[in-house]
Amino acid sequence: MPTYPILTDLARLFPPKRLLQQRAQLAPYESDALTAFHARPAAVVLVESQEEVIETVRLCHRHCVPFVARGSGTSLSGGSLPIQDGIVIALNRLNRILRLDAQARIAVVEPGVVNLDVTRAATPYGLYYAPDPSSQLICTIGGNVAFNSGGAHCLKYGMTANHVLGIKAVLPDGEVVHLGSESLEHIGPDLTGFFVGSEGLFGIALEITLRLLPKPAVYRTVLAAYSSLEAAGDAVAEVVASGLLPGAMEIMDNLAIQAAEAAVHAGYPMDAAGLLIVELEGEDIQVAAEFAHLLQVIEQTEPYEVRVAQDEAERMRIWKGRKSAFSAVGRLSPDYIVQDGVVPRSKLGQALGIIKRLSEAYSIRVANVFHAGDGNLHPLILYNGSEPGALERAEELAGKILHMCIDLGGSITGEHGVGMEKLQYMADMFSATDLQVMDSLRQAIDPQALANRGKKLPGGQAPARHMHGPHPLEKQGVISRS
């Protein structure tokens, strides 16, 4: 392996046990949750202070070496995939909750803080942090900020961007900026909101001011089982049309139900073709009245079984099943792609019909788990990576589903981000001008494209439409598939 001058400089900054350079040490960092791709960095630094992050970024800038920030590596779009011969800045140890002000309802945290730990710290004050990605037990706030992560409870209170009030960040050239404040309101362009979801291209968040919400007094959760997936999709439209605003509204299809049930025994009806989970939250008096209304609405959608969670334990079981669905699908198939797309909510039934036909046409099993209230689909495309061509066929099917999302007026990603995975679809969703303007924004902030190079924006010039096949970095041999 070539020795880079930057490694010498990094060795002055970090003790050997926090500057990983050996092949065996680097192996765990070569992939994230998009396991089909891997690349070997020159080094991984395990930072323990904000100053170390700033110094590392400045060294990268001085030596013109690209870097990727990484938390727990749960990105499903390859967002934290290393850049070949670049530096990985691992932020897990930068995990202090610096301040929790219960009266102001804010928490100021470092990027390595685990999502669920914010809620754990806030719970004694009757507060919680709303965004709840399925990976919230391990994923970090830094990653959530970079990818504007969502979760099951985005319907009412929005995604990560809606809960970040301020950010202290180091830009890709090492300059430190403070964006936003502790107020819910803001003067001037919403730079904080613009930074969130930039997938690491604007630098690294060092301190994040999160807004906490008062924990709802009560939750009421209902399961409804349907004999067709479309009927479950149509039920979502009915609930939305009723004027109720649930905190969460989720659908799982039979394959996903089977997998979740096998994994965590959530008590789901095993024979349902479509399972709808609806949850109301808020003040007890109001929710009691709304829940009665909800049950009437659901009754009219002709489910064959309706089950109301009787206590908090049963509610937690329902959510445990839902949140473990992605990993549980691993029991059904050696490999699978977790896809993420959005369709307008009223076209959910139509989208499910199209996915079903595509699945049949390709003879590939697709399990469906989605945030139905947001129109956010998560088809899990099952394949066996040891069969030649199986991954390519699964990716082709995934591409068809994403094009369906675009054709129906939706988006190629609701919450997993573009990362590496969806670069080729950006030109189908945005015009050449849109992409060129995004690229000029990136260039104005990071002219050398050091921060998470090769992610989010299709490279260089405005790309050709319908770019397919291997990723450009793959063609160049910079990254490879396992």
Added chain:
Amino acid sequence: MTNWIDTVTPNSIEDVQSAVSGTSHCLAHGNRSKPGLASAPRSTTYLDTRALTGILEYEPAEYTITARAGTPISEVEAALAENGQYLPFDPPLAQHGATLGGTIAAGLSGSGRYRYGGVRDFLIGVRFVDGQGQLVRGGGKVVKNAAGFDIPKLMVGSLGRLGVLVEASFKVFPRPQSYATLTATYPTISDALGALHKAADARMELEALDLVLDRVDGLRTLPTLWVRLGGLEGVMPQRLAQLRSVLGAGDVMDGFVETASWQAGREFSWVPAGGALAKVALTPSRIVALEEKLATTKALRRYAVGGNLAWIAWPAAIAELDTLLTAENLSGLVIRGVTEQPRIGVQTGQVFARRIKQALDPAGRFLAL
């Protein structure tokens, strides 16, 4: 150089593009409901966006709406109300003709933003013309979307200095069936803030939580807490009783009077004619210190959104308010009043903002950020 002013009235997006490309300095405006943000300090071409109007897509079952930027808020709210829906960020100045584009560019939300969030949280997509006359889209028309940079957020509060908005998409919500408000007056600001925190911590879903300072005599003011509930009509009396037990006191306001009172706040009818009006972003913990300074002035003020937003009716020179806010380390925006620079007090993130400005408006056709 003489200070000539020219106005063009684009009828199409192409007109906006050629107008931007054909001028050296331009500023877009709608109905000038926020005059402090609709006047330019030097030779400038005004782009009157009022012809770019109309709702383009509205499917009530979808809970999203797309309209041209010059569309009056009142038109959008009327269309939504027909289907029991609303813009939850409670946009101010609708009766004064505020447009969608102006509301986004000014970054203004009203008291009702307390419940679900501000204009930044409900804007899901934009189309705008950048400083090079290019038509650019950011975001989309679905409620959840992580593709591309979040350019819609960047447009919120951009004051037309990063681009001219031509189209906007919002997510909307079902409107509460009914509203009622509890008001309670306190002897001091500290007492009122104590009550504000009690209400905020009550595990009740409040639509709005404002602190209104009414002038009683001379410069003396008396703070009144306004707490708004929204929801099912049938359970409203019980919820009001619960809220009153939290506060220990309070008068119920409902029906027409309640609606009109919040409307008056939203339209700033409490602000003296001819005076300046500024928005200030803050947190409740800053209010006591700010009040100490404001108490000796003739400024009228209201603290909205649980103490996160102050509206200050300022009777003197803007420069004095600028100095006062800077000393308090606060940021403000003058929406009414004569000033070269409507952004007053401290500014954050300027290094980042300047780079963005360079990308979107390299020739400096729009006003400096």
